[in-house]
Amino acid sequence: MMHANEYIESLFSFINNSPTPFHAAANGAALLSANGFQRLRETDRWSNLSSGAYYVLRNDASLIAFSLNDRLQQGLPLRMAGAHTDSPGLKVKPNPLQQRQGCVQMGVEVYGGALLAPWFDRDLSLAGRVSWRCRDGHLHCGLIDCKRPVAIIPSLAIHLDREVNSKRSIDKQTDLIPLLMLSNEKASPDFKKLLIDQLVADNPNASEAEVLDFDLFLYDTQPLAQTGWHNEFITGARLDNLLSCHALLHALIRSDNRHNSLIVLNDHEEVGSVSTAGAQGPFLKDILERLIPDPVVRRQTLAGSLFISVDNAHAVHPNFIGKHDPEHLPLLNHGPVVKTNANQRYATNGLTASLFRLFCQRAEIPCQQFVMRNDLACGSTIGPLTAAELGVPTVDIGIPQLAMHSIRETAGRLDGWYLLRVMTAIFAAGDDALRCPEVGLP
Template sequence: MHVDQFNRELLAFLAAASTPFHAVSALVSRLQSAGFRALQSDQSWSLEPGGRYYLTRNDSSIVAFTVGSEAAPEGGMRMVGAHTDSPCLMVKPAPEKRRAGYFQLGVEVYGGALLNPWFDRDLSLAGRVSYADQAGALRTATVDFRRPLAVIPSLAIHLDREANQSRSINPQTDILPVLALQAEPGTPSFRELLRDRLLMEQPDCAVREVLDYELCFYDTQPPALVGLHEEFIASARLDNLLSCFTGLQSLLAADGRQSCLLVCNDHEEVGSLSTSGAQGPLLLSTLRRLVPDEVTLAQLVANSLMISADNAHGIHPNYADKHDDNHGPLLNAGPVIKINANQRYATNAETAGLFRLLAKEEGVAVQSFVVRSDMGCGSTIGPITAGGTGIRTLDIGVPTFAMHSVRELAGRDDAAQLCRVLQRFYNHPGRLTPA
């Protein structure tokens, strides 16, 4: 796929995927259009060579895989992993706040969000709602207001003269979004407002009462190509929906001869320990359904390899000293192999060597990232997957600025370049271990 077409589709995906629930829905739509069949965890599976399948968990995580027409799964699966969640502001269960004449909602910070950029943005709300229908049955549905309906105004510098030197943000008191002037007595509750929105979006849902919700605010500014020559991609949730989309496009373009898998987990930004997170049972239980025999499963694990795709820190020209001198990835200079001696990344010489070989075969440049020795290092689903399954893993990513901001920045060419390498990985014949 040409880079321009790739980026058009990437921007459309980013715009649609306002929450992990919406991201999985967008992934499912593309998989179904490509002939992938849905599987249910509570039903028996009948898999065929050459078959294409997917299953979801919690509506926010997904596993898609192909059963190779020439290579059964126990001969080794080519796996790519990413995550669907991003740092954000989640609405609390009893959120209504009425202060100083304004109606606000209480929020809780999800993940390691960079809070300053959330101020003075046009914000909307999206997520999942559980409700009782007219018959009293429990249902769930996604909602997305899709329009600006809130803002977190900055405090004017006249009232905080030290704002540019020492302003700190209290997540309990300083980041409550303003939605309206204070409601009059008798105004519907937030749950009633959600009920009205559900009926507007899905008039056939027959909602009687909203029971609960998982909703987050997001910036309504659409993804865009920016820069003097449009050499950058600016968007919310690049970390890590960019990798989800890249992994999907690679899987869809695979030739189907090898057994391949893509897993996109929720809850990576908060530690991955959940039913749908990488530290939960989703991946391993799927592999056990593919090959129920323990000996055959051990063969699958020994012969497989996982590429954990999660954005990397590009070297910031204003803060170049935050990087190790020899490991500052540049935007639009190729995907990045992420390495950490303390196993915050799962890469080793063998797995990195394979990635370099595949990239060389595609004519794609490769960069390296190692955090400064006097700084802490983040982590990914890579070490969690490797430790939980025993599958050899490496960590890679596209270089990015402003990671965990409400709007991040990546290079125009890097995701498409990474897609080429991942597609070659999916099509790689024979064993994935050194001769």
């Protein structure tokens, strides 16, 4: 088991180097490969996977990894956990560049439910996936990451809007266009040509490339930090939900294949999960069908399995205590939070919550409880979608955090470490510890 300080170092490195879901999936894959996991491709035939450890990517941004023993076809429980690789942000438009008053600006779409105000006055960089045509006429794709500030969205000076602190609203189309460069030319530059230098720097095989298209996002260049008088906080972008992805990857790596375990890291959670690689798409189901081809054995397996859906929860904000139910106030550094909702926005029930609490007790970590106020709408996550798709007992949990969906979020330094410990315990658990008990009938 990693030491707590080692954990922070590993977490910071993973998130700082994963500015987009593509990078998160690639870094996850690299970590798995370095630990003996073998890559499988959906386009190949997988005949008789022997016991061992494997992973599969879909659309370069979602990842499923599993560690199997030779008893997979016997209907024994599967330890399953999921998280998401994407975070709300700004995605570059197809024809992004426009020129006004000597300023070249880059049009962006808002991806997911981003808190927009924190995007102003930040040193923004650009990263994502680019596809290009090579000299030989073939299509290639690769990742780029500028890793330096290349854009900024300057605020309007307070002197030009005296009511900004009391009445500010943000127009997504007109107020949020990043400034990329100054230019005396009449026409705006060709964005695809601008990308070439970075593309070749990150993909040496792309020389003489013609960029055809891209999936690029802006991100804040400020790295994660330990903050607070006693370093009790961690702050940074994408804690929701790369902190959970990191914990699941490391917990799976630490599980030997004594038991069958699987993790799924889905893209597109922040935009509703309906996509080829999202949690409401067929990715996990497709992989399970290939791992356990017999539908009866598969059903037997899933009925006895447990799915832990891991996504961050709202810690109580001391300036806004009234936004929480008074009896459910998750605190930073007080452990993972079990999330419940009577209307099934979370898939947790009393039994799956109890199983998770038992695992927390065994891992000797604290555990908290969240339920939304009745007068506020409840969010959701991949848990209910996966539970509904697969019919697998599910619990929704996650570490508490503040400023969810900000460009810089705040969490407790200990909670990710607690999460890693409980997930490691779950992947090491015997079959009996995983199964929901039944109400005895007369």
